[in-house]
Amino acid sequence: MTALTAIVAGILGLVIGILLVLTDESGLLANRPFYFVLDKLVNIFRAVPFIILLAIMTPVTRAIVGTGIGPTAALVPLIAGTTPFYARQVQNALLTVDPGVIEAAEAMGVSPLGIVWRVYLREGLSELIRVSVLTIISIIGLTAMAGAVGGGGLGNLAIAVGYQRYQYDVIIVSLIFILALVFLVQFIGDFFARKSHH
Amino acid sequence: MSDQAVVTLKDVDVEFHGKTRSVHAVDHVSLTVNRGDIYGIVGYSGAGKSTLVRTINLLQRPTSGSVNVLDQDMLALSAAHLRKERKRIGMIFQHFNLMNSRTIADNVAFPLKGIKSKQEIRKKVAELLDLVGLTDRANAYPAQLSGGQKQRVGIARALASDPEILISDEATSALDPKTTSSILDLLKSLNERLGLTIVLITHQMEAVKQICNRVAVMDAGAIIERGDLLQVFSDPQQQLTKDFIDTTLQLDQAIESVLKQPAVKNLGPNDRLLRLTYVGASADQPLVAKLFESYHVTANILFGDIQILQDTPFGNLIVVLSGDQSEVDAGIQYLKQQDVKIEDILKKEV
Numbered sequence: 435m436t437a438l439t440a441i442v443a444g445i446l447g448l449v450i451g452i453l454l455v456l457t458d459e460s461g462l463l464a465n466r467p468f469y470f471v472l473d474k475l476v477n478i479f480r481a482v483p484f485i486i487l488l489a490i491m492t493p494v495t496r497a498i499v500g501t502g503i504g505p506t507a508a509l510v511p512l513i514a515g516t517t518p519f520y521a522r523q524v525q526n527a528l529l530t531v532d533p534g535v536i537e538a539a540e541a542m543g544v545s546p547l548g549i550v551w552r553v554y555l556r557e558g559l560s561e562l563i564r565v566s567v568l569t570i571i572s573i574i575g576l577t578a579m580a581g582a583v584g585g586g587g588l589g590n591l592a593i594a595v596g597y598q599r600y601q602y603d604v605i606i607v608s609l610i611f612i613l614a615l616v617f618l619v620q621f622i623g624d625f626f627a628r629k630s631h632h
Numbered sequence: 633m634s635d636q637a638v639v640t641l642k643d644v645d646v647e648f649h650g651k652t653r654s655v656h657a658v659d660h661v662s663l664t665v666n667r668g669d670i671y672g673i674v675g676y677s678g679a680g681k682s683t684l685v686r687t688i689n690l691l692q693r694p695t696s697g698s699v700n701v702l703d704q705d706m707l708a709l710s711a712a713h714l715r716k717e718r719k720r721i722g723m724i725f726q727h728f729n730l731m732n733s734r735t736i737a738d739n740v741a742f743p744l745k746g747i748k749s750k751q752e753i754r755k756k757v758a759e760l761l762d763l764v765g766l767t768d769r770a771n772a773y774p775a776q777l778s779g780g781q782k783q784r785v786g787i788a789r790a791l792a793s794d795p796e797i798l799i800s801d802e803a804t805s806a807l808d809p810k811t812t813s814s815i816l817d818l819l820k821s822l823n824e825r826l827g828l829t830i831v832l833i834t835h836q837m838e839a840v841k842q843i844c845n846r847v848a849v850m851d852a853g854a855i856i857e858r859g860d861l862l863q864v865f866s867d868p869q870q871q872l873t874k875d876f877i878d879t880t881l882q883l884d885q886a887i888e889s890v891l892k893q894p895a896v897k898n899l900g901p902n903d904r905l906l907r908l909t910y911v912g913a914s915a916d917q918p919l920v921a922k923l924f925e926s927y928h929v930t931a932n933i934l935f936g937d938i939q940i941l942q943d944t945p946f947g948n949l950i951v952v953l954s955g956d957q958s959e960v961d962a963g964i965q966y967l968k969q970q971d972v973k974i975e976d977i978l979k980k981e982v
Contacts, residue, residue, distance in 0.1 A: 538729035541689055542743040542793070543718035552745070556733050632732055632773040 451524025523565035567623030644697035659853035672840035675850035722790030780811035
């Protein structure tokens with residue numbers, strides 16, 4: 435569930451983040467109305483607490499995946515909650531790319547798409563990896579929360595079996611697994627971020 | 633140098649509209665750069681130099697006016713066509729603007745990717761790195777290079793697409809004097825070897841003096857003075873131009889220290905403290921000897937500076953002329969006939 439969320443929200447968030455950078459006032463394809471709408475949309479979705487998003491999205495979820503409960507149903511609010519978060523992180527990551535380098539590429543006659551691909555994503559790579567790690571860890575947390583409402587997984591195990599049946603050892607073991615997962619993601623992410631930084 | 637114009641800006645105007653105030657960055661400027669020129673544009677920060685040259689490759693679109701580069705009306709081009717034209721105009725920057733995630737060789741190869749074959753690119757990159765003297769650093773990353781080396785990479789990258797024009801935006805302003813000089817020498821040799829036309833903006837008149845053949849002085853968005861380097865240096869019309877030149881030649885400091893010397897403090901009634909400026913042929917004449925021989929006027933040289941600009945001597949002397957009043961006057965007349973520009977430092981009139 436975490437992995438699927440990360441992939442779908444990752445792609446959507448990357449696209450939205452790039453669009454935010456491009457259509458920003460000082461962006462390559464500055465477009466005020468477009469940026470305004472997208473920016474506000476991202477803000478609104480980020481402002482809704484996830485547990486509430488889980489609840490109010492049920493009709494939408496049912497329309498998309500056919501059911502309002504269970505692991506598959508939890509995917510929809512997870513993606514809806516993660517995408518704007520990641521999009522904003524991507525935007526900030528790409529804004530760390532030196533505007534001078536963007537200008538140099540423009541002066542060389544590189545197209546906007548070429549600049550996204552060959553400059554923004556390349557020069558911002560180590561920063562992108564960092565925010566991706568942050569987002570994946572946040573998804574692990576959200577997934578555990580989704581577990582509480584029948585989403586399955588480690589979170590579900592910890593709450594439904596451990597907490598509600600007073601089996602604290604189950605909570606502890608679930609927690610250890612979750613922590614191990616977080617540390618692993620962080621470790622791998624740091625390794626690649628360092629490798630891409632010169 | 634030919635008279636073929638490669639850049640023609642006509643009545644270019646750039647205004648920035650902020651929320652609270654507007655800035656008139658470029659104020660109806662016309663500028664012509666000919667093939668083979670090294671055209672220097674000097675001015676203080678905020679004079680509008682950068683904005684002006686950015687209209688050449690349309691990194692900055694002018695509010696009004698026309699931009700003609702290499703026989704193309706730049707403002708009429710489609711986005712795709714404009715990108716094609718931009719490849720004929722190289723650009724180097726004050727902060728180099730290299731890509732930190734790529735090696736030196738990859739930075740130089742950047743403009744060629746997808747246009748030439750891998751083999752051609754490898755060959756071209758090797759040539760360019762050789763040209764700027766960085767062959768041994770091909771696999772280094774920008775963070776491992778010094779400022780001067782980074783600018784050499786910037787130059788190699790700008791030349792990758794074989795441009796006919798190179799825009800240098802304060803390219804030496806972040807470098808120390810020695811490195812600045814070597815980068816300027818490199819630009820000059822590119823100008824001579826490749827016939828590259830260079831538009832160089834800077835706040836350092838020193839840089840202009842070293843390599844430019846033409847110069848324009850900008851202030852508050854307008855070009856206040858322009859012309860051949862020698863003409864502007866020897867006969868500046870505007871106060872700002874004079875300030876720039878005097879700072880470069882360190883004449884302002886010289887005059888200050890000369891005024892403190894005893895020879896100046898104890899000037900006789902007929903003594904004249906003068907600044908003599910001369911160009912070319914007059915520099916070859918034994919002026920001082922002639923003054924004494926013909927007019928019995930002694931010239932006490934307190935400060936002297938002779939520069940070679942564009943292979944022509946350009947001299948500045950601060951002298952005290954002593955002798956009979958009439959003879960001193962006659963001597964001054966003689967100097968004027970020799971095309972020496974004379975300025976009385978104390979009276980400010982001759």
